[in-house]
Amino acid sequence: MTQLTQLTKKDLASDQDVRWCPGCGDYAILTSVQKTLAELNIERHKTVFVSGIGCSSRFPYYMNTYGFHTIHGRAPTFATGIKLANPELDVWLVTGDGDGLSIGGNHMLHVLRRNVTVRILLFNNRIYGLTKGQYSPTSERGKKAKSTPDGSVDFPFSPCSVALGANAPFVARTSANDARHLGEMIKRAAAYKGVSFMEIFQNCNVFNDGAFDYFTDRDVAADSQIMLENGKPMIFGKQKTKGLRLIPGKLELEVVELGKNGITEKDLLVHDEHNAAQAFLLSHIEPPTYPMPMGVLYSIDREQYELGVTNQATAIIDKKGKGELQALLNSGDTWTVG
Amino acid sequence: MSASAPQPPKSMQRVELDSAVIRFAGDSGDGMQLTGMQFTNTAALVGNDLATFPDYPAEIRAPAGTTFGVSGFQIHFSSHEIFTPGDSPDVLVAMNPAALVTNLPDLKRGGLLVLNTGAFTEGNLTKAGYKTNPIEGTSLDEKYKVIRIDVTKRNKEAVAAVGLSSKEADRSKNLWTLGLMYWMYSRPLEPTIKWIQDKFGKMPKIAEANILALKAGHAYGETAEIGAFHYNVPAAKLPPGKYRNITGNTATAWGIVAAGQLSGLPVMLGSYPITPASDILHELSALKRFGVKTFQAEDEIAAIGSAIGASYAGGFGVTTSSGPGVALKTEMIGLAIVVELPLLIINVQRGGPSTGLPTKTEQSDLLQSIYGRNGDSPLPVLAAASAAECFTMTIEAARIAIKFMTPVILLTDGYMANGSEPWKIPNVADLPKIPVTFRTEKEGFHPFLRDEKTLARTWAVPGTPDLMHRIGGIEKDYDSGNISYAPLNHEKMTRVRAQKVANVALDVPPAKLEIGNEAGGELIVVGWGSTLGAITSAVNECREEGIDVSYLHPRYMNPFQSNVGDLLKRFKKVLVPEMNNGQLVKILRSTYLVDAIGFSKVQGKPFKISEVANKIRETVGRKAKLDTDTDTGAAGAREVGGG
Secondary structure, eight states: OOOSSOOOGGGGBOSSOOOSOTTOTHHHHHHHHHHHHHHTTOOGGGEEEEEOSSSGGGGGGGBSSEEEEOOTTOHHHHHHHHHHHOTTSEEEEEEEHHIIIIITHHHHHHHHHHTOSEEEEEEEOSSOTTTTSOOOTTSOTTOOBTTBTTOOOSOOOOHHHHHHHTTOSEEEEEETTOHHHHHHHHHHHHHOSSOEEEEEEOOOTTTSTTTTHHHHSHHHHHHHEEEOOTTSBOEESTTSOEEEEEOTTSSOEEEEETTGGGOOGGGSOBOOTTOHHHHHHHHHOOTTTSOEEEEEEEEOOOOOHHHHHHHHHHHHHHHHOOOOHHHHHTOSSEEEEO | OOTTSOOOOGGGOOEEOSEEEEEEEEETTTTHHHHHHHHHHHHHHHTOEEEEEEEOOSSSSOOTTOGGGEEEEEEEEESSOOOSSOSSOSEEEESSHHHHHHHGGGSOTTOEEEEEGGGOOHHHHHHHTOSSOTTSSSHHHHHSEEEEEOHHHHHHHHHGGGOOOHHHHHTTHHHHHHHHHHHHTTOOSHHHHHHHHHHTTTOHHHHHHHHHHHHHHHHHHHHSSOGGGOEEOOOOOOOSEEEEEEEHHHHHHHHHHHHHHHHTOOEEEEEOOOTTTHHHHHHHHTOGGGTEEEEEOSSHHHHHHHHHHHHHTTSEEEEEEOHHHHHHHHHHHHHHHHHTOOEEEEEEEOBOSTTOBTTSOOOOOHHHHHHOSSSSOOOOEEEOOSTTHHHHHHHHHHHHHHHHTSEEEEEEEHHHHHOEEEEEOOOGGGSOOOOOOOOOOOTTOOTTOBOTTTOOBOOOOTTOTTOOOEEESSOBOTTTOSBOOOHHHHHHHHHHHHHHHHGGGGGSOOOOEEESOTTOEEEEEEOOGGGHHHHHHHHHHHHHTTOOEEEEOOSEEESOOTTHHHHHTTEEEEEEEESSSSSHHHHHHHHHOOOOEEEEOOSSSOOOHHHHHHHHHHHTTOOOOOOOSSSSOSOSOEEEOOO
16 A cells, blocks of 8 residues: 655654753654654554663654554563464564563564564664663673673673574664664664664663763764665775775684775675674674674575465465364264253 | 083172272373273273373472372263262272372272282382381272282383383383273273374384283183172263363364364464473464464463464454463453454363462362453353363354454363263264454444444454554553554543443353252352352252252353352352352442352362262251261361452
8 A cells, every 4th residue: 555645753742842852862763753753654544663661762652653562571472462463463573682682681582583463663862761761781891880880890781692693684773873874774674584682782871871982073074984785895985995894714704804904805805794603703892903894694594484474374374274163072082962 | 500510610600780980090101091091991992981190290200119100080971861970989099109108098998999909019108108018918999909019020021021121111001000990990992003003103112012911811810710800881861962081271272273174264372382282383283274273382471472462463363272371361362352353262171270270170260261351351160060161162152253253261170171971972063153253344434343233343354455444552542443542532442342241141041040049049059160060969968868969150251141149049048169269259249249158179189079078968957977087087178268
């Protein structure tokens, strides 16, 4: 069904006041999502935003679509039930590094491996915001926060590595401060048939301000990020003179300079979205040794879970016919009295 | 029969029995559950009323020969209406020493003991803790009628022609035993033969061996000198109709299918495997043809989350579990209460707390169901009282959930879930429809608009044009459904949610006594759940002795039917037998200010009739009848304080 009128960003905004802290990175993401979905002219009444608990999880209240603000970490479970009950609904899931990877880590793994068609936006600010400033599973080691006054002693993980480890078929990474790239990634996620996992770097200006400056600041971004494009060599840097390649004889990446030591573009890795091993290497590297890989790390085709479920039922009904309750009750051994 | 017709020898004459209780006991690998279920099926087809009690260990295959690996199956079958699997067996089939040592104390004095002597080896005797072989000498014969047969050997001989390995051949010895019991109780072999042929159709050698074993056991009864033990239990006079045998878990699963069809809503069961509830998931996962979807979730929380998600999207969400799993679902139930979505939570109760006694029965999750959540979070709680009743109670729970837009907890337990009874198959056309109304009208819409009478909120599902809205766990404004932290609004919403649940009492029929006099009297017994059979029999027994006792057995545990308090106050004494440490009794005392007396049994086993009957006698000042029938007697059930 096509809609006659073209939606605008305003059409995607609910009548509720947005209550994030002024300066929060969440605003940029909200704007980008509203703008992009308006551009895509989505059917709002067939769109559901589901969230857990946390700053990011207030997101559904601000979208003029259906929305369900659920329980801390549990949004994937609701999303799964929604898709099972009505596969036609377009389900988006908004979560954070605490909600999606700490309390809800288990559900995240399983919604990804099952390939339930849900677009997951994980806002990674490397801190707990709503509970007022405790370190999160993505905070750097040594993080001094409310609950770790002497610095955290445990090690963080990379959300994209976790997703790939959970056998996610679509994994992307972007940043709230790069509106153009963010919009592009939202479009890729919206078009993907299956579960899409997107890590969005998002600054918490109250409890973890500047957490991503070391690779997102205008002065350093070009030299400390690599924008991945499928089929293109991995080149980055202000002058486009740096690249990524495999160290010969090793399954390990290194940064090289084009033109130095005889290195040409042909020596560089070409991004292949279908390559799981490469995606995992990319998910694991970060500045200062490497640039931060941004874009679609991994994207393959795979049967959507909710369609698998429906197809299985359809096949059985085609073969054996629709179930009849009275026949079920009468099945097996019965006997008649008087 | 003409006078000149030859008479069978006297020892071969059949004795007509009114009823009999048989217990099969052996290693958990011996196939005792299968043997019991086959005997049950055949008894049902012969037309007996029956009740069963499977009792098996939590370990899948405990080391062979050990006492903790003993698996038992008790069946009570009768020519008249019966309510329980029987207090103590008339016949005990013990396949090894461990089965004998753990089950013998329950056998009736003078009862029949069938022993597989082949399993009474030195190793097995040691594992069972016997210092000497109990089947040697005459000590057993002083108390019981003992039949000693080397079943292991005779079975091997019977199936030798098939050419199986010794281990494979040994597997059919339970069918040999079943064949013998079929002869003793004059049952036909055909239903089991047919079952074997269906089950092992692809393994013709195994099928052949099992059939040979079954027939050999039967022939042994006919030819060996055990003719004194030849009985018949005639068909029971049940009301006319078509019957089948059904377990509580199957009845529950079919009730879920029926609720989907009667409401027209697609059912989505989200579940995580847990004893003793998993069979509902298994059953429903094979019923995709009925429009039921099942989802085996990653954990208990995801199971209920998916069910709530399905209801949110316009389906009917169901989740099945047992106590520990329901504990994990607690926060989710709170969300379903506050967003007011229909949801059915089925708790097949087992022994607790924590992991407790996974395979044993208990009814100790009543307080958890009614009160076990943060915040003021009321919901309706229903309890089925027998295996067959699980079907209708599941439909009733679904009806309330949908009509009142609320999660509902239905309590069953391991005893009724695995136990079975004959069920008069209902006519689907006679089952009342469950009406569902989805909101489509835009004018004046907000998601927490309420039905004036029930206070149920309106149901607008995603996909409906123009009704886009947001719901969630944060308190909502009564008038707009938007987030609200206003103090008086929260109090109002709390009261509205409570009143909505209270209104369920106006939507169900008033409570009726199972037995007795509504006008009142000396004593009323109040039970709930699967104790129905034992209490019914006990109350009937006591009334025959002239005791003025009545009996109430509510299925609506929260809210109670509106006349319950009034009924209780008409009796001088209130007695509440429960398989827990005193839960319903607490609620009755606090709700109605009656001096109810609790009577508690927490042994992972159902009440015996004699235990309840004696408590009734004691409560009205009569002498208890000593249980001299068995070695165990009525040990352990005791009075508990209600306060």
